[in-house]
Amino acid sequence: MAVTQIKPxxxxxxxxxxxxxxxxxxxxxxxxxxxxxxxxxxxxxxxDGHVLTWNQGAERIKGYRASEVIGRHISIFYTQEDVEAGTxxxxxxxxxxxxxxNDEGWRVRKDGTRFWADASVHALYxxxxxxxFAKITRDMTEAREAVERERQLAVEREARLAAEEALRSRDxxxxxxxxxxxxxxxxxxVAVESLLLSRDQGTLDVPRxxxxxxxxxxxxxxxxxxxxxxxxxxxxERGTTTxxxxxxxxxxxxxxVIERFAGVEAQDRIQADLQPAVxxxxxxxxxQVVTNLVDNALKYSSSPAPxxxxxxxxxxxxxxxxxxxxxxxxxxxxxxxxEPFSRxxxxxxxxxxxxxxxxxxxxxxxxxxxxxxxxxxxxGTTFRVMLPQQPPRNSDGGS
Amino acid sequence: MGxxxxxxxxxxxxxxxxxxxxxxxxxxxxxxxxxxxxxxEKLDGWNADVVILDVMMPVMDAFGFQSALDxxxxxxxxxxxxxxxPGLTSAAxxxxxxxxxxxxxxxxxxxxxxxxxxxxxxxTAPAGA
Numbered sequence: 001m002a003v004t005q006i007k008p009x010x011x012x013x014x015x016x017x018x019x020x021x022x023x024x025x026x027x028x029x030x031x032x033x034x035x036x037x038x039x040x041x042x043x044x045x046x047x048d049g050h051v052l053t054w055n056q057g058a059e060r061i062k063g064y065r066a067s068e069v070i071g072r073h074i075s076i077f078y079t080q081e082d083v084e085a086g087t088x089x090x091x092x093x094x095x096x097x098x099x100x101x102n103d104e105g106w107r108v109r110k111d112g113t114r115f116w117a118d119a120s121v122h123a124l125y126x127x128x129x130x131x132x133f134a135k136i137t138r139d140m141t142e143a144r145e146a147v148e149r150e151r152q153l154a155v156e157r158e159a160r161l162a163a164e165e166a167l168r169s170r171d172x173x174x175x176x177x178x179x180x181x182x183x184x185x186x187x188x189x190v191a192v193e194s195l196l197l198s199r200d201q202g203t204l205d206v207p208r209x210x211x212x213x214x215x216x217x218x219x220x221x222x223x224x225x226x227x228x229x230x231x232x233x234x235x236x237e238r239g240t241t242t243x244x245x246x247x248x249x250x251x252x253x254x255x256x257v258i259e260r261f262a263g264v265e266a267q268d269r270i271q272a273d274l275q276p277a278v279x280x281x282x283x284x285x286x287x288q289v290v291t292n293l294v295d296n297a298l299k300y301s302s303s304p305a306p307x308x309x310x311x312x313x314x315x316x317x318x319x320x321x322x323x324x325x326x327x328x329x330x331x332x333x334x335x336x337x338x339e340p341f342s343r344x345x346x347x348x349x350x351x352x353x354x355x356x357x358x359x360x361x362x363x364x365x366x367x368x369x370x371x372x373x374x375x376x377x378x379x380g381t382t383f384r385v386m387l388p389q390q391p392p393r394n395s396d397g398g399s
Numbered sequence: 400m401g402x403x404x405x406x407x408x409x410x411x412x413x414x415x416x417x418x419x420x421x422x423x424x425x426x427x428x429x430x431x432x433x434x435x436x437x438x439x440e441k442l443d444g445w446n447a448d449v450v451i452l453d454v455m456m457p458v459m460d461a462f463g464f465q466s467a468l469d470x471x472x473x474x475x476x477x478x479x480x481x482x483x484x485p486g487l488t489s490a491a492x493x494x495x496x497x498x499x500x501x502x503x504x505x506x507x508x509x510x511x512x513x514x515x516x517x518x519x520x521x522x523t524a525p526a527g528a
Contacts, residue, residue, distance in 0.1 A: 189503045211420075
């Protein structure tokens, strides 16, 4: 039964009496064919799992010679874990039941090294009686390693790209941070130097001094605000900002924000339409969102153009909408308006939007909400924020 | 010949007010604007001898301002760019600015530059001072 190192009959060429056609139709033909295959281990297994035949491919792949392996149980090809898990017999049972079973995994060679086998086991029936199995195994180690190498390279490539992007993001952060800080520092310096100049020229009177002090005060407040924003961005980006969620009415918060703005400059410009909308949210952060949006709308449209603020309850949450009638941001809100540092570091490409909108988006997203901006080419910008009734479970540091 | 005219364009109110005051003290006829669009209005019927121009401003930035300026029939006034933005030199060449001053800066440097631009032959004091 065993196909062991069958040599072609010597008489074929010597006598010339047997032709290749004779051979092809003879009983040895299949054995010769199977034995000659080097890329596949092809062998027969008895119903009890013992090896019955062995070909050259099997010897090449598994390292056993026919004499060493015939009669032994197929579990010698499996790893210890697979043997303990009963894999060899399970595969045979599967094949017996379904006619065929696929068997892929790490297998052990005679010398103990492993290879990745891609095998199929075929049950051999004769008149309903199982008399054994045919197993065809291919060594896929190299192919698998190639795939694994490719995967590893892809992972490394991705990591490298992420690192480069993080570096670029850091560069942009520094560029924007530097710009945002230089502006109030310049104001402060000019205010101070103008007072010194007046002093040197002997024109430093009380009104001039008072104006100078007010300007310095404004510049320092602006500086403090920018520093606060930069820390906010940094903390939000690292995810270390703690949110405190409680039931709160968005319309109450919006009304307080509007009151504060009305006190400053925009007495008649803000048109409010506020309906009670109670959600579970961080009131301080929602206030920051409304403040940033209203501030932005007032800044990007000139007086006396109105700014509309709307708060309304929605199915499953609250809607905040802030619209201005300004010239528009001239930017597509979908393309990086909310990114703090999404622009290339040259003057032409950095929008003077500052960090407020980025902070706003981060806060909204930590609440599990969404923000969208609709910017017309020459008429108005509307920012729409949807906050859900409940923030996502993993949103705050604590619970 | 009257005082030389300076238009200060910057969205930072503290900066433009202070510059307006200091340059007025120095004998210039000064107007201030808070963005490019505002600046175009201020230039209506009032030709500036020099424009001190911030780059990034809401509503209309320096680039929008410059292209609107180029469309006017009058010769465009020389521009001194004043900005904290990175890449100021490339912005300046794109805008055809005569000089750039990056924020923060010394007041006396700016005043000297304004004098030089409006009166290159005699950069010590503005005409009419």
